[in-house]
Amino acid sequence: MALPEQLEAVFIDVGGPIYPDETFVDAVTHALDDIRAEQGQPPADRQQVRAVYDRIRREQNGSFRTALATEVLGDKVLRGELHARTEPYWRHPAGSMYRDVLPLLRTLHGRVRVGVLANQEASVIEALRRDGLGELIDVWGVSAVVGHEKPSRELFDWSLAEAGTSADRAVHIGNRLDNDVRPAKALGLSTVWVLRGDAPDAPTAQQRAEADLVVDNLDGLADRLLGARQ
Numbered sequence: 141m142a143l144p145e146q147l148e149a150v151f152i153d154v155g156g157p158i159y160p161d162e163t164f165v166d167a168v169t170h171a172l173d174d175i176r177a178e179q180g181q182p183p184a185d186r187q188q189v190r191a192v193y194d195r196i197r198r199e200q201n202g203s204f205r206t207a208l209a210t211e212v213l214g215d216k217v218l219r220g221e222l223h224a225r226t227e228p229y230w231r232h233p234a235g236s237m238y239r240d241v242l243p244l245l246r247t248l249h250g251r252v253r254v255g256v257l258a259n260q261e262a263s264v265i266e267a268l269r270r271d272g273l274g275e276l277i278d279v280w281g282v283s284a285v286v287g288h289e290k291p292s293r294e295l296f297d298w299s300l301a302e303a304g305t306s307a308d309r310a311v312h313i314g315n316r317l318d319n320d321v322r323p324a325k326a327l328g329l330s331t332v333w334v335l336r337g338d339a340p341d342a343p344t345a346q347q348r349a350e351a352d353l354v355v356d357n358l359d360g361l362a363d364r365l366l367g368a369r370q
């Protein structure tokens with residue numbers, strides 16, 4: 141599938157495309173330490189956490205939190221607990237937004253509907269407003285607010301309905317194959333894979349072929365998306 145000629149909506153993931161994923165890795169590591177302390181265990185081994193993260197990034201198929209619950213906490217069932225305990229630590233600090241985000245959204249704004257479509261806590265809305273994106277975003281597809289998480293189709297369906305368009309006229313920009321590219325593609329959206337954060341350092345040709353467009357950053361992306369329109 142190519143980029144839509146009648147583009148009406150562009151959705152963008154938050155962790156990776158807008159803010160660095162390292163903020164999440166730090167938050168989840170703090171939460172691991174807290175749970176391990178309650179278990180009478182020393183803090184999580186940073187090298188082990190990093191090794192799990194790098195494997196999840198390489199494979200692009202599976203939940204980081206589930207892997208950490210299983211391998212670092214010793215019980216997969218603790219995933220929910222880990223999720224809840226990560227939330228208070230997970231804030232996107234002022235000044236951490238990637239510099240190529242504002243130019244992209246400013247160019248798209250008013251020409252197509254722009255939405256965030258992300259597995260994030262509600263506090264992300266405050267961060268995005270603080271960083272000047274409030275006026276540029278039409279659709280707030282934030283999982284903690286909508287009540288559905290990627291990769292399930294509900295968050296995509298909800299966002300498309302809010303944007304008042306159909307999948308064949310929409311693009312999703314994200315940095316994971318399992319949570320972004322595959323579910324969006326399955327519903328008929330075009331996909332852009334951004335290679336930063338949770339994306340692998342060296343994606344295989346097979347992985348790259350899954351998305352309609354693979355980019356290292358957001359520079360020039362608005363023109364490429366709008367340029368496909370008629």
Ligand SMILES: [Mg+2]
Pocket residue numbers: 153154155156157314315316338
């Ligand atoms: Mg992401």
